[in-house]
Amino acid sequence: MNLLALIGVTCLAVLHLASAVLVAWRYRSGPSRQGSIGPHALPVVTLLRPARGLDAFDLETLETSFHLDWPDYEIIFCLATPDDPARPALEGMMARYPTRRAQLLIGDDRPTGNPKLNNMAKGWAAAQGTHVVMADANLLLPPDYLHRLFAVWGDDCALVSSPAYGSRPAGLWGAVECAFLNGFQGRWQLAADSLGMGYAQGKTLMVRKDWLDALGGLTVLGRNLAEDVAFTKLVRAQGARVRLTRRMFQQPVGRRSARAVWDRQLRWSRVRRDGFAGLFALEILQGALPPALLLLIFAPPIWLLPFLLLWFGAEWMLARQAGWPHGPRDIGAMILRDLMLPLLWLATFARRGFEWRGNAMGVQGDAARARG
Numbered sequence: 001m002n003l004l005a006l007i008g009v010t011c012l013a014v015l016h017l018a019s020a021v022l023v024a025w026r027y028r029s030g031p032s033r034q035g036s037i038g039p040h041a042l043p044v045v046t047l048l049r050p051a052r053g054l055d056a057f058d059l060e061t062l063e064t065s066f067h068l069d070w071p072d073y074e075i076i077f078c079l080a081t082p083d084d085p086a087r088p089a090l091e092g093m094m095a096r097y098p099t100r101r102a103q104l105l106i107g108d109d110r111p112t113g114n115p116k117l118n119n120m121a122k123g124w125a126a127a128q129g130t131h132v133v134m135a136d137a138n139l140l141l142p143p144d145y146l147h148r149l150f151a152v153w154g155d156d157c158a159l160v161s162s163p164a165y166g167s168r169p170a171g172l173w174g175a176v177e178c179a180f181l182n183g184f185q186g187r188w189q190l191a192a193d194s195l196g197m198g199y200a201q202g203k204t205l206m207v208r209k210d211w212l213d214a215l216g217g218l219t220v221l222g223r224n225l226a227e228d229v230a231f232t233k234l235v236r237a238q239g240a241r242v243r244l245t246r247r248m249f250q251q252p253v254g255r256r257s258a259r260a261v262w263d264r265q266l267r268w269s270r271v272r273r274d275g276f277a278g279l280f281a282l283e284i285l286q287g288a289l290p291p292a293l294l295l296l297i298f299a300p301p302i303w304l305l306p307f308l309l310l311w312f313g314a315e316w317m318l319a320r321q322a323g324w325p326h327g328p329r330d331i332g333a334m335i336l337r338d339l340m341l342p343l344l345w346l347a348t349f350a351r352r353g354f355e356w357r358g359n360a361m362g363v364q365g366d367a368a369r370a371r372g
Contacts, residue, residue, distance in 0.1 A: 005298035009291040013311065019191035020314045026190060026246045027322045045073040045146055046129030046209070050119040051086045051137040052079070057168075057252040059089055064141040066097040073146065075102035076123040080115070082106050086137075112222025116202070124218050127209055134205040139164055140250040148245050149206045158240035159231055160206040161198070163189045164251035165324055173256040175325060175333035176340075180265055182324040183315045183334055184286070184341075186248050198242035199276075200228040200235070204249060207231075226268075229275030247322075265340070269348045284345045287338035288312065 047065055051058070065075050077090045087104070094102045105122045112118060120134060133149065135141060142148075149160045163186040166178030189199055205228065212218070220234060221227040235242050273280040284290070288311045295304050312334055319326035 002298040005294045009294050009299075009307075012285060012291045013307070016311060017314050019187055020318045022191040022194040023187050024318050024321050026194065027318075042071055042150075043130040044128065045070060046123075046127035046132045047073055047075045047146075048078065048120055048123045048127065048132055048134045049075070049137055050078045050116055050123070050134075051090065052084060052119070054086050054089060055138060056254045057140075058086065058137055061138050061140050061252070062086075062090065063093055064145075065135075066093065066100050066102070067143055068141060068145055069143040070146045073101075074128060075100060076126060077102070077104045078119045078123045079104065079106045080108045080119050111219045114222045114227060117218050117222055117227055121218055124209075130209060131206055132209050132212075134202075136164075136203045136251075138251055139203050140252065142249065145249065148247070149204070152243040152245055153206075154241075154243065156241050157243045158207065158211060158235045158238060159200055159242045160204075160245065161200040161228070161231075161242060162204040162245040163201040163248050164203040165248040165322070166253045167250050167325065168252040168254060169325055169330075169333075170253075170255040172329065172333065172336075173258050173261050174253050175330050176336055177253050177256045177261050177264070178325050179330065179333040179337040180261070181251065181253075182248075182319060182322075184337060185268075187315075187318065188286075190244060190248070193242075193244040196241075198232075198244050200231040200242050201244075202226060202228040203251065204245075205231060224271075225274045226271040229271060233275070262340075262344075265344055266347055269344050270351075273348050280348075284342060287341040288335070289338055289342055 047068070049062065049065060051062065062077070065077075079087060079090075084106075087106070090104050094100075094104065103126070105126060107122045108118070109121055110118045111121055124132065133146065135145075149162075152160055164181060165186055166181035169175040169178045185201075189201060192199060212220075215234065215238070218227075221230040224230040224233070232242055269280075269283075272283070288308060291311075292304060292308065295307055312331060315334055316326055316331060318324075319330065324330075
């Protein structure tokens with residue numbers, strides 16, 4: 001076998017296995033509830049949840065906002081328009097939990113070109129907590145959600161975040177969506193955090209309100225295609241750290257179409273290219289396809305099957321330990337995802353912006369982005 005090809009295959013395999021081991025280590029024990037804040041000094045928290053419409057699991061995920069094990073927190077739901085289909089459901093939830101401090105704010109101010117930030121701006125202005133937690137509407141919040149966020153808070157930390165892991169897939173393409181969320185995005189983000197290189201993920205963002213207000217508030221997060229990219233850069237520019245929770249929180253996926261999976265992954269691929277171009281350039285080497293092609297070209301064919309068993313076996317073992325989907329269909333989804341990765345990487349360069357829920361998102365203040 002060609003020596004350079006052997007070195008390439010070995011390096012890619014070692015990185016893949018190392019990332020799986022780092023994440024598996026995080027899942028060896030239960031999620032911690034102890035952080036740098038003592039039990040008698042738990043701060044008041046604002047839980048900020050922007051919504052738009054109602055997807056398949058949103059009634060369930062949004063209602064988990066009312067069941068958090070935290071002594072003092074307020075809930076602020078945000079909608080852009082009064083005729084949003086989520087409005088009756090949210091008003092019904094608040095009526096069922098009258099002892100919870102919860103409010104629904106409606107308005108469509110557009111201080112940035114990011115519609116999600118614009119939806120949350122009114123909630124940010126109204127927040128009374130010392131810490132604000134922004135959680136996407138499709139995220140299931142466990143009762144110890146806030147405890148798990150504060151468990152990784154530290155003196156050098158300005159932002160706590162977490163990717164989401166995909167659960168409850170229906171059909172092959174739902175499983176592919178989970179394979180992207182779990183074994184690709186989540187695995188690499190948790191592995192990077194284990195090495196002290198945390199990257200924010202917009203599913204969960206917790207920050208001290210006074211800290212971000214001193215830097216300009218939510219509007220400063222509109223400088224990139226996505227608020228999590230801007231948040232990561234802002235925190236690092238201040239000499240602070242982004243930390244991720246030890247484990248990811250659950251996002252029910254359900255049924256997906258091939259087109260929906262492709263569009264979503266292409267959108268986030270363009271976000272990564274815009275935000276971290278150097279790292280994105282290396283993504284062409286991710287997945288099993290590049291090392292498998294090297295083996296096919298430069299090695300005896302008998303090597304390929306053991307390599308693939310090792311590669312996907314490591315991901316399967318991680319998924320099993322972490323409680324992610326890991327049945328036969330999910331293994332097939334992992335393979336299909338890795339076949340898609342190079343195509344997504346190439347398609348990312350066709351253009352830089354994208355459409356998100358009817359909004360044109362451009363780069364760094366483009367006119368289309370300014371229209372929201």
